[in-house]
Amino acid sequence: xxxxxxxxxxxxxxxxxxxxxxxxxxxxxxxxxxxxxxxxxxxxxxxxxxxxxxxxxxxxxxxxxxxxxxxxxxxxxxxxxxxxxxxxxxxxxxxxxxxxxxxxxxxxxxxxxxxxxxxxxxxxxxxxxxxxxxxxxxxxxxxxxxxxxxxxxxxxxxxxxxxxxxxxxxxxxxxxxxxxxxxxxxxxxxxxxxxxxxxxxxxxxxxxxxxxxxxxxxxxxxxxxxxx
Numbered sequence: 001x002x003x004x005x006x007x008x009x010x011x012x013x014x015x016x017x018x019x020x021x022x023x024x025x026x027x028x029x030x031x032x033x034x035x036x037x038x039x040x041x042x043x044x045x046x047x048x049x050x051x052x053x054x055x056x057x058x059x060x061x062x063x064x065x066x067x068x069x070x071x072x073x074x075x076x077x078x079x080x081x082x083x084x085x086x087x088x089x090x091x092x093x094x095x096x097x098x099x100x101x102x103x104x105x106x107x108x109x110x111x112x113x114x115x116x117x118x119x120x121x122x123x124x125x126x127x128x129x130x131x132x133x134x135x136x137x138x139x140x141x142x143x144x145x146x147x148x149x150x151x152x153x154x155x156x157x158x159x160x161x162x163x164x165x166x167x168x169x170x171x172x173x174x175x176x177x178x179x180x181x182x183x184x185x186x187x188x189x190x191x192x193x194x195x196x197x198x199x200x201x202x203x204x205x206x207x208x209x210x211x212x213x214x215x216x217x218x219x220x221x222x223x224x225x226x227x228x
């Protein structure tokens with residue numbers, strides 16, 4: 001049995017606490033339905049409103065005592081929103097982005113210590129729908145950059161603290177915005193988003209399609225797909 005944990009904010013949460021299978025009605029549910037229930041255990045750990053520091057705290061409190069083969073993290077939009085109209089100086093903004101990065105780095109290190117084989121870091125996304133959200137784009141790009149830099153530094157510099165840790169997990173960055181934008185351009189923003197941040201059923205399906213190839217790996221010897 002392989003175990004997969006999805007961490008994140010409301011986009012991952014999708015009211016999972018109020019559905020019988022505790023998976024919600026978003027991309028986590030769609031991914032779970034694509035996997036064999038006999039071979040995979042899927043946990044939705046998303047929470048509405050969470051930032052990276054909140055995601056790290058929840059993992060430490062609720063999931064750090066369990067082993068997961070694959071962990072997906074989709075966060076950053078609430079970190080972005082917290083920077084908007086905040087009255088903070090630019091140096092204060094950069095300090096807050098740094099704190100988000102520190103929390104993400106601690107989460108990656110914690111997952112490595114639990115021998116997580118693969119970490120999927122999905123970048124946050126945003127749509128100028130309504131128009132005022134276009135003013136968020138600059139900060140969103142800073143958060144996306146922080147995620148990539150944190151992942152790169154972790155992969156290059158992480159040293160296991162215990163002989164029981166097998167090594168550095170494989171960290172994959174998943175960019176969701178291009179695939180979502182492609183549908184938005186052809187069908188309009190309402191096809192993928194309800195408010196510029198949250199997704200429609202079609203939007204969640206697109207996220208699923210972006211993430212599933214990273215949950216499957218190709219067995220090049222046999223030409224088959226293997227699930228991790």
